[in-house]
Amino acid sequence: MERGYFKSKQLTRDYHTFCPNPLRMLDVMVARRSWRKYREGKISAALETQLKNFIKTSSNLRGCTEKELLLVTGKKQLPGIFEAAYKGFSGKINPWLRKSGTAGLLAMAIHKRPRHEERPTAYAFPSMVVQDTVLWLTEKGMGTVWLAGLNGDEMAKVLGLPFDQWVPAMIVFGETGRSPSGINLDNMIYKSISRKRKPLQEIVYRDRYGQAFDIPEIMSQRLQVNSSVSVTESLEYLSGWKKKKKARSPSQLEWEILAESARISPSAANKQQWKFILIQEKALLRDLRGLLKERRTLGGIIACIGMTSLPLLERGLERPFWMIDLPIAISSITLMAGALDFLARVYVDEIPEQQVNSLLQLESDWRTVGLVGLR
Numbered sequence: 001m002e003r004g005y006f007k008s009k010q011l012t013r014d015y016h017t018f019c020p021n022p023l024r025m026l027d028v029m030v031a032r033r034s035w036r037k038y039r040e041g042k043i044s045a046a047l048e049t050q051l052k053n054f055i056k057t058s059s060n061l062r063g064c065t066e067k068e069l070l071l072v073t074g075k076k077q078l079p080g081i082f083e084a085a086y087k088g089f090s091g092k093i094n095p096w097l098r099k100s101g102t103a104g105l106l107a108m109a110i111h112k113r114p115r116h117e118e119r120p121t122a123y124a125f126p127s128m129v130v131q132d133t134v135l136w137l138t139e140k141g142m143g144t145v146w147l148a149g150l151n152g153d154e155m156a157k158v159l160g161l162p163f164d165q166w167v168p169a170m171i172v173f174g175e176t177g178r179s180p181s182g183i184n185l186d187n188m189i190y191k192s193i194s195r196k197r198k199p200l201q202e203i204v205y206r207d208r209y210g211q212a213f214d215i216p217e218i219m220s221q222r223l224q225v226n227s228s229v230s231v232t233e234s235l236e237y238l239s240g241w242k243k244k245k246k247a248r249s250p251s252q253l254e255w256e257i258l259a260e261s262a263r264i265s266p267s268a269a270n271k272q273q274w275k276f277i278l279i280q281e282k283a284l285l286r287d288l289r290g291l292l293k294e295r296r297t298l299g300g301i302i303a304c305i306g307m308t309s310l311p312l313l314e315r316g317l318e319r320p321f322w323m324i325d326l327p328i329a330i331s332s333i334t335l336m337a338g339a340l341d342f343l344a345r346v347y348v349d350e351i352p353e354q355q356v357n358s359l360l361q362l363e364s365d366w367r368t369v370g371l372v373g374l375r
């Protein structure tokens, strides 16, 4: 964050007072917000090379092939792609896009088949890579916004994808001003919709669905962290899951910061239809490890669960947002875990969902998207 630290979100408590040094990863996440107006311009060749390398590292960690992610930075190509995105009904949500001055886009390109699957996990992995990239770009001082209001079939044609692929979502990015100001669409959406978040207590449970997570007064805890861990460093650290390390459980403050990183993540239309169950109970950890066939001892697990039932008006939408929004939060949780010196592993395809849902006593309508194991 070369250009300073902009506070876009209100945190539940001032975590910095507990750290000897500012926790850089938290600053990055707090500074991130959706931008819908950019300064006309290109990204430098050096930054583009770094960006490509980062996407490669993230794709490896998250289990994506590079074909699932398309980076476009050519100023000549972007207008044609945005015209295609704008065609039809869904693209009309973002009339500002064609005149936004963005420097580039990163699109998810996936098979059309999972659109109709009961558990469409194919959306999860590229969503994590894109969110990793959002945080990387934020750290570099760039603005980003996730977009699913686009015509994904038309975009696929312009991008030259095979006939059975489409673009369910993308981010655009570019240079921005320092903070939202003036009367414009960007500022209006930021102030009226984007900045708000549900309170931590409303979205976080302890061990099982519905079990309150207390936020006690804390006077003297200290967080001993290497505060300067960057997004890239955290990602690289997480790649070492198999490393020898004694498992440890998060402290109260660490649990809170991990949950906070999910809470301030972006979600489609800022709906935040998510909950996070912070699991530390020994017997439950043992049972979940058994279901996941995880050989390593875990100090904690975060169950990331999404609401799948939709209001009548939204039924028939082609994007399973629970399989995009929750993985976005999982990207944030794991990057924060790395910064707090936890190794974290994400389980999505490995989950026997019915068994996990019933172990966690989920209410109907809620489903486990992913589990994050911590050690």
Ligand SMILES: Cc1cc2nc3c(=O)[nH]c(=O)nc-3n(C[C@H](O)[C@H](O)[C@H](O)COP(=O)(O)O)c2cc1C
Pocket: 032, 033, 034, 035, 036, 093, 094, 145, 146, 147, 148, 149, 150, 169, 193, 194, 195, 264, 265, 266, 267, 268, 269, 270, 324, 325, 328
């Ligand atoms: C999957 C997804 C799709 C989104 N689609 C759009 C979109 O089409 N248009 C838009 O203006 N914002 C879109 N957003 C941005 C959200 O509105 C924004 O993240 C949310 O309001 C929270 O604000 P923040 O990102 O500033 O924290 C999308 C976000 C996500 C995660």
